[in-house]
Amino acid sequence: MTLIVENPAGLDHLTPAGHPECVARLAAVTQALAAPEFADLDRRTAPLADEASLLLGHPQSHIDSVRAAIPQAGRTALDPDTWATPGSWDAAVAGVGGCLAAVDAVLAGRATNAFVATRPPGHHAERDRAMGFCLFSTIAIAARHALTVHGLSRVAVVDFDVHHGNGTQDVLWDEPRALFISSHQSPLYPGTGAASERGGSNNVLNLPLAPGSDGAAMRRAYQAQGFDRLRAFQPDLILISAGFDAHADDPLANLMWTTEDFAWITRELCDIADELCGGRVVSTLEGGYDLPALAASVAVHVTELKERGA
Numbered sequence: 001m002t003l004i005v006e007n008p009a010g011l012d013h014l015t016p017a018g019h020p021e022c023v024a025r026l027a028a029v030t031q032a033l034a035a036p037e038f039a040d041l042d043r044r045t046a047p048l049a050d051e052a053s054l055l056l057g058h059p060q061s062h063i064d065s066v067r068a069a070i071p072q073a074g075r076t077a078l079d080p081d082t083w084a085t086p087g088s089w090d091a092a093v094a095g096v097g098g099c100l101a102a103v104d105a106v107l108a109g110r111a112t113n114a115f116v117a118t119r120p121p122g123h124h125a126e127r128d129r130a131m132g133f134c135l136f137s138t139i140a141i142a143a144r145h146a147l148t149v150h151g152l153s154r155v156a157v158v159d160f161d162v163h164h165g166n167g168t169q170d171v172l173w174d175e176p177r178a179l180f181i182s183s184h185q186s187p188l189y190p191g192t193g194a195a196s197e198r199g200g201s202n203n204v205l206n207l208p209l210a211p212g213s214d215g216a217a218m219r220r221a222y223q224a225q226g227f228d229r230l231r232a233f234q235p236d237l238i239l240i241s242a243g244f245d246a247h248a249d250d251p252l253a254n255l256m257w258t259t260e261d262f263a264w265i266t267r268e269l270c271d272i273a274d275e276l277c278g279g280r281v282v283s284t285l286e287g288g289y290d291l292p293a294l295a296a297s298v299a300v301h302v303t304e305l306k307e308r309g310a
């Protein structure tokens with residue numbers, strides 16, 4: 001069974017007019033997942049993560065500084081791109097809690113795989129810095145949760161968002177039980193993610209993709225390096241940072257992927273999960289800023305998860 005974790009608190013995290021990371025993104029995803037073909041999926045609402053969970057990815061000082069920055073009214077800039085409004089704490093912390101609940105459900109066998117429909121995203125948040133629309137490093141916290149709370153031996157994170165997952169890389173850099181694989185456009189924000197960045201114990205694999213390149217280039221990169229590394233690592237769980245901004249229609253980047261490319265990478269990762277770890281996959285939403293492309297891409301992604309989770 002496939003589980004959908006929804007985060008309605010994500011609708012209360014507000015960004016200025018014209019900001020690409022907007023409430024309408026989550027509404028578009030929610031609407032896509034309301035389609036009849038997803039009516040039989042399990043659903044639950046994301047709970048707030050506790051502070052001990054946030055501490056798996058961040059020092060107390062970062063948690064305290066984000067909390068202190070949340071305004072009573074109006075909005076505060078955490079960096080030039082990253083905003084906090086009164087609802088931002090619950091939105092971001094429930095995003096983490098939702099991802100942890102998805103991991104708990106999959107590891108308990110209550111679901112085969114899961115998708116977490118949430119915003120703000122998380123993969124740019126470093127250990128001690130909110131940035132790039134992200135407050136907490138959601139997927140890295142989920143990886144640490146699977147390792148420390150559930151006692152898994154190895155967890156892999158695959159990030160196919162068009163931007164490098166610098167925050168995930170930062171949090172997991174010295175975590176040999178986690179493998180982080182990121183494909184992303186380069187050069188592009190945030191500027192990190194060179195192939196030479198390999199992690200504290202060769203546990204990071206960056207797959208930079210040239211601006212203008214299409215899904216075939218992405219497929220070659222995973223087939224040449226990504227999938228072999230994933231198989232060699234033998235994870236007990238595969239986490240996906242599912243950003244859909246590599247789509248050709250996305251306004252923030254210049255890759256030329258189609259919705260079928262997102263279906264393909266999802267299928268391939270589910271194949272590897274079937275082979276290595278009982279199909280256990282937890283995917284969480286990162287970027288994706290063209291609303292029709294985002295909705296269509298989430299739909300094919302969840303359709304592939306559903307076929308495996310049946």
Ligand SMILES: [Zn+2]
Binds near residue numbers: 288
């Ligand atoms: Zn992105």
